[in-house]
Amino acid sequence: MPPASAACLLCPVCRNSLGFSDAAGRTLGCPAGHRFDAAKQGYFNFLVGKGTVFEADTADMVAARFDFLSAGHYRPLAAAVADLAVPALAGGTPDMPGTVLDAGTGTGHYLRALLDRAALDRTPAAAIGMDISKFAIRRAAKLNPEAINLVGDVWQPLPVADDAVDVVTVVFAPRNAAEFARVLRPGGRLVIVTPRPGHLEEVAGRTGMLGIEPAKDERLAASLAGTFSALSAEDLDVPLLLSPGDVAQLALMGPAGHHLDRSALASLAAGLPPLTAVSARFRISVSEPLR
Template identity: 45%
Template structure:
């Protein structure tokens, strides 16, 4: 639980109607986080804290999906993506504070922390995912929170935010970043996993994703750098099924459907756009 107690100063109480931001701090017993108004949140024995004000919805990844993600990523299949994320964040201070929204198991967040004193928060709506994220690295604090809702994070305290195949919340991202902070977004290109999609009934990739992303971020961010990670994967049957199960398709495919896919394994192309955006300074009103 050391990471969360060390990083508690980055968190704010999720209970609404405080006068200003109510910072969270560890209680003397080290088992809870509390705000000055008396709201208390238990630290789970797995090392995370749940700051969601309601039960997780149907969009939360299941334990089976999270286990598949951990197995697949541990195989190094997305290592080029993690390296690309690290490259676009290489110029951050060595003691930078980062957050990954929709972090899952915090695999990519751990990768971009490097070997130095950087630290990070992993936010995800799935309790199963956050339990894994809490064990990913002693420098990561794991928090159950919904990326679509106001984040339980203090204003202007972070150097960077990551969103890897995850929802973006531009308003909250701009709020929590320090002046000059950056957002890094990884989104699938049209050809991403095309071979798997064409050989099954997997969800497609929406057209116009880049245009919508730029429209989302245009009011508050400037695009600085874009890279495309592109490489071929050769997967055995279990790896191919884990790759599908760990993403949105895991909510839609039954175990029977999944078990019947790619009995001989499959080859498929990874194609991911990695873009970096810098938060724009707020406009000063005249007068």
């Protein structure tokens, strides 16, 4: 059956409501006649118009992230995000479940953990995963077939109706505060994960990873000012023991992956010890929209 989350979708062309025109859930259409067919991997491409100025993650970057996350290195982070997000979905019913939008869903691992936690807690949940990289969404659609998976640009108007979702999760992804506030219901939750100073510092410099921006917390607060009220923030430290291959994947899967020299990275990894101790340091912030 088509996912329940389709009920809150808007056409990215004309902003009319979208619905499935087939029982299999393979074609979305609006009253104005715009149609979107699912790719063979199960996702929908909502990039329309002149396109985006942002560089989407490449196939190599996505493959590295998929393998790294599949190995479970960031599983404690995924569990912590689920712990904070799933309670906001409570109160839904199988016919009208609570809805989560995972903005910048990447390979879908964090959304998978959230949906698994919701099922364990017997909390009905519908989900939308959106990312600008078609390579990432292909992976996410396979990992989360019960979700609506979209290729889309978070900096454009989101293809979601006003007051339609209960939770927006943003894990190491861009933040469009005005649009997140628009699509969240009153009392909804915005859950954001950012790196803290010292994140991956044991390997970041050697591998060419980008450093943590100064005053990152202040920039986050400023970006949400006027649209969201802060509710909580908690720090999570995850100690990692990484193989040389893990370290290479970690470097390649992030923003620096667009520019890293693959052969130089492989040579560096080959010179690392069998295991390297690395500290992953996260901050998880929860806010609610101002109404």
